[in-house]
Amino acid sequence: MPRRNGRNTNVEPGLSAEAVRHLVGNVGNDTVRAILRRGVSAEELEIAAGCMLGEDPFDLLATLLTGKIADLCEILEADEFYKDESMASPTLH
Numbered sequence: 721m722p723r724r725n726g727r728n729t730n731v732e733p734g735l736s737a738e739a740v741r742h743l744v745g746n747v748g749n750d751t752v753r754a755i756l757r758r759g760v761s762a763e764e765l766e767i768a769a770g771c772m773l774g775e776d777p778f779d780l781l782a783t784l785l786t787g788k789i790a791d792l793c794e795i796l797e798a799d800e801f802y803k804d805e806s807m808a809s810p811t812l813h
Contacts, residue, residue, distance in 0.1 A: 768792035
């Protein structure tokens with residue numbers, strides 16, 4: 721039987737709580753844990769955060785978001801701190 725090392729295998733190596741906050745800004749600890757449990761990449765998190773801010777570099781909003789990115793959008797949308805910060809962010813026209 722393989723030996724377990726006690727590490728959470730659902731977290732992508734290299735993506736830390738600090739990295740999450742760097743990519744999405746001010747979010748609560750529960751949100752950070754939920755994001756890390758999804759095992760997402762930094763790129764997926766950047767796409768979701770961009771979509772939440774109204775940026776759509778890949779024309780993703782033209783179609784229904786699914787999978788990890790949709791999950792991330794739901795997690796970010798539910799976070800009280802993230803909503804407050806994203807509302808304060810200026811939008812480019």
